[in-house]
Amino acid sequence: MPKRRCGERDGGSTAKPWKRRLYLVCDDWDSGYSIRKFSLPADSGEGAVQGLPTLFWRVVARHHGGDMIIDVRTRCVVSGPESNSPARPIYFPVGEDRLYVLDSGCLELCRLPPEQSDVESDGDDYSSLDEYDSGSDIDSKDDWFWHQLPMPPFAIIDxxxxxxxxxxxxxxxxxxxxxxxxxxxxxxxxxxVRAWNFLGEWTFPFKGRGHYESELRALVGLSKVKGAFGFIYACDVPNTSNRPPAWKRSKEKVFSKNPADKHVSASLVYLGYQRKFCLVECVLVEEDKACQEVKEDKDDQVLLEKPEGTCVPQRRRYMYRLMTFSLKYDKMGDLRVRHRRVRYYKVPSKVSKACVRQDPVVFWL
Structure with missing residues (x-):
């Protein structure tokens, strides 16, 4: 892979400004993955169904490998360290040149080494940083390299x-x-300081990734547990007092309320400004509900099968339900979901069941 030229990292002085988009990754072809680029819905169309957007890029890779990083701006592929093939990696991007990867039994930093032009312009002495020492794993095929950090005091499965x-x-x-x-x-x-600290015997109320929202001054995440299934949590940022942070739960669910939609998986993405978020939910659509009845309770919507022989065959298909929304506190201090915009997209038939059953791999870049 050729070295980046001066200015190429940020698109160069003559490059057009980078406009952020939503990207979805699917395993819909035998040789690797497809990346689709979405425009966010401008209005609500709960009943509208369309195919996935035009293909943005295809990447040749083994399915479920999880050992590469893709730069959509430069369309470069970066391999992970061969000594530790990721099992269930969790990624933490920092700025445009650092990526922390928490994996089974390790924490690693992947970053771009400074270019000579960068060093001269900012005055930093990068030669003193220990991530550029002889213990670093530099791949001669690309500009990125990996560095081992202190191991986490827990197993990633927990x-x-x-x-x-x-x-x-x-x-x-x-x-x-x-x-x-x-x-x-x-x-x-x-x-x-590159050190792990114990904060307390408590957990965040949401499941999976939380997103820091500066206007709410809170970590925002999605709940997937019984009793709070499909709600949004806004949680105060923890301090060093070992006390669990305060949180508030949204008054409304963000998962589909359509009786024909059976929830499969979901990912929440922060759009980076004005308390705006995007939910990408995979649902299994039951096109003929003659075989089912809906029971509503105070926690969740439950689909109950009728006795065999009393219904007609159904047609099922997977759909991606894309919903943008904003969050705000009302006059009573309650967390509210506002300005919903919804679109449905057909999941290609070649996408594996393993892919639709895991939380959608989606990014705002």
């Missing part, structure tokens, strides 16, 4: 939620864990 919160002096990786054999606990990794 991770329930995670987030990254910016501080005035660097960044902190926040990770909550819980299992049948372990008590609830939350840890932080301080990137400036």
């Amino acid at each position: 991770v329930t939620s995670y987030a990254m919160h910016p501080h005035s002096h660097g960044h902190s990786i926040l990770v909550s864990i819980k299992s049948e054999d372990l008590a609830a606990a939350t840890f932080s990794f301080e990137t400036e």
Whole structure:
């Protein structure tokens, strides 16, 4: 892979400004993955169904390998370290040149080495940074390289939620864990001093990734547990007092309320401004509901099968339900979901069941 030229990292002085888009990754061809680029819905169209957007890029890769990083701006592919093939990696991007990867039994930093022009312009002495020492794993085929960081004091299989919160002096990786054999606990990794800290015996109320929203001054995440299924949580950023942070749960669910939609998986993406988010939910659409009845309870919507022989055959298909929305606190201090915009997209028949059953791989870049 050729070296980047001066100015190429940011598109160069003559490049057009980069306009952020939503990208979805699918395993809809035998030799690798397809990346689709979405325009966010401008109005609501709950009943409108369309095919996925035009193909943006195809990447040749083994399915479920998880050992590469893709730069959509330069269309470069970066391989992960061969010594540790990722099992269930969790990614924490920082700026445009650093990526922290939490994997089974390790934490690694992937970053771009400074170009000579960058060093001369900013005056930093990068030669003193230990991530550029002889122990670094530099791949001669590309500009990125990996560096081992202190191992986490927990197993990645026990991770329930995670987030990254910016501080005035660097960044902190926040990770909550819980299992049948372990008590609830939350840890932080301080990137400036490269050390793990124990924050307390509690976990974030959301599941999976939390997104820091500066106007709400909260970590925002999605709940997938019984009793709070499909709600949004806004959680205060934890401090060093070992006390669990305060949180609020949205008054409305964000998952589909259509009785024909059976929830399969979902990912929440922060759009980076004005409390705006995008939910990408995969649903299994039951086109003929003659075989089912809907029972509503205070927690969840439950689909009940009628006795065999009393219904007609159904047609099923997977759909991606794309919903943008904003969050705000009302006069009573309650968290509200506002300005919903919805579109449905057909999932290509070649997408594997393993792909639709895991949370959609989606990015706002």
